[in-house]
Amino acid sequence: MKKRKGYFSISAVAQMFSIHQQTIRLYEKEGLITPKRSGGNTRLFSEEDIERLEEIIHLTHNIGVNLAGVEMVLKLQKQIKKLQNEMNSL
Numbered sequence: 001m002k003k004r005k006g007y008f009s010i011s012a013v014a015q016m017f018s019i020h021q022q023t024i025r026l027y028e029k030e031g032l033i034t035p036k037r038s039g040g041n042t043r044l045f046s047e048e049d050i051e052r053l054e055e056i057i058h059l060t061h062n063i064g065v066n067l068a069g070v071e072m073v074l075k076l077q078k079q080i081k082k083l084q085n086e087m088n089s090l
Contacts, residue, residue, distance in 0.1 A: 007036070007044040016050070017057055024053065030067050032056055032074065 014021045027033050028043070033052055035043040045053070052074075059065040059073060 007046055008050065010035075010043045010045070013045045013050060013053065017053065019057065027053065027056055027067075030071070032067070032070060 008016075010021050010024055014024055024033075024043075028035065033049055033056070035045045035049050038044055055074075056070055059070045060067070065073065
């Protein structure tokens, strides 16, 4: 997927991935993504949020991982990254 700049609305993100906005809201409710909010409480998706959402969609739609599994995969990736950073600093 090509690089994007700035923030995107939920409707733009849903259109990017051809998914329903409610699916994105579910992922947020489950704590898998945490988009920023505007003063009017509108969700604002950064490039990092979109990359994470792309990964979640890949795991759920292409591989068939359920949301609990996605949560575990994301946690393990975070731990691996932390350990790699620790190893690099040694």
